[in-house]
Amino acid sequence: MSRDDELIAHLASDATPVRRAAPPLRRAMIWLVLIAIVSALALARLYVPGTMALRMTNGWSYVELGATLTTGIAAIVAAFNLGVPGDSHQWHWAPLPPLLLWVVATLAGLAASRPGWGVPGSSMACFKFVVIASTPMAIAVIIALRRTLSLAPWRTSFLAGLGVSALATFMLAFCHPFALDPADLAAHLTAILVVTAAVTLLGGPLLKIRPRR
Amino acid sequence: VSDSALAPELIFSRRRSMSGGDGRSRWNHAGTTPAASLARHMLTEGDRSAAWPGLMRAAQDGDQRAYADLLHQILPVTRAMVRRRIHDGSLIDEVVQDVLLTLHRVRHTYDPDRPFMPWLAAIASARAIDQMRKRRRRAVHEVFDETAMLNHPDEMGDRNAEALDAQAEVARLLDRLPPRQREALKLVKLDELSLAEAAAMTGQSVGALKVTVHRAIRALRGWRENGR
DSSP: OOHHHHHHHHHHHTOOOOOOOOOHHHHHHHHHHHHHHHHHHHHHHHOOTTHHHHHOOSHHHHHHHHHHHHHHHHHHHHHHHHTSTTSOGGGGGTTHHHHHHHHHHHHHHHHHHOOOOOOTTTTHHHHHHHHHHHHHHHHHHHHHHTTTOBSSHHHHHHHHHHHHHHHHHHHHGGGOOSOOOHHHHHHHHHHHHHHHHHHHHHHHHHHBOOOOO | OOHHHHOTTOOOSOOOOSSOTTGGGGOSSSOOOHHHHHHHHHHHTTOGGGGHHHHHHHHHTTOHHHHHHHHHHHHHHHHHHHHHHOOOHHHHHHHHHHHHHHHHHTGGGOOTTSOSHHHHHHHHHHHHHHHHHHHHHHHHHOOOOTTHHHHSOOTTHHHHHHHHHHHHHHHHHHHHSOHHHHHHHIIIIISOOOHHHHHHHHTOOHHHHHHHHHHHHHHHHHHHHTTO
């Protein structure tokens, strides 16, 4: 009996019935809907009246908000898609166009409103909000992605981190009763980078496929 | 794109009978599922790869025989996929086994309504790339110094020489024994046969063999103590 035959016999004897994973798009949508419901409930308590009127000072603000949400959704869908072998790799790049639009709209919005530089460190509340809002979402997305694990665990956890931080930044827009200034933007950017890096580094090993011999 | 179109080089190493009468007794979980029956029927039609989604569906339902059939059938294709990325023959078998183990771990992610080959190809490709990366990382930490062997003293050299001396002495002493004692000692002590086996080989009784071995050992001990 060759080594391959032995392995096949071993694997076949271990082949208990398994529950098929639902298609990745459906799983991603279910996850997003659940997060949307929980976020809406949280925002109903946290929303400061008049925030949106203050925040939406020009047309670019709407583009920025839409791009933030689209980046989050695209990154989450891409992460779920990467978990299934053989699914289209085009999804890797899905978050890139809205991410670029987000950056462009943010910078254009800043240029149009011409705020002062802001006070470095004054935006700590924004940083904390993004990190705190991201944490439960990050845990939830890693648990959901562990259903299939991933052949590309680091890319998957990176996309999950990017998605979660973008969704948290989208939520922040509803609790941000002042216009964006460069110091504020730096805080948002730092929070996004910290959350994305943390989810990538902590989530990657949890999504690795470790075959058992 | 159909699976068969993606796998034109399918050459199966073993042809297994799919319709054996004793098949049912070998099911360990579910009995013959409709998907497995259909898959087996399709196998007889000649296009085995077309049956893989059905076999995989049956395997997901716990049909162990269908799973074993599938794994045997995809083995040559998997090896061909791995060989396309890895040219080191010693690595190919390792990666192929890794692909099978990974496939087993994520078998619940396969959707039987979709083609099987892209799913398998993604696993094979990922595992081959992982192995190449591991190789590259290892190569970075390895230092190639062709003079190292010459400059490094062989600490085992003396020990090897001593072992060779001891071997030569044993051979010399054995040669001095009468043939009957030498053969008995060799079978029982060096070849580690049981007394019964050695007795059968030499044609002696077990009791006589024991006495012969005992005499041989006493003779060797005596020569050694006397330094002869």
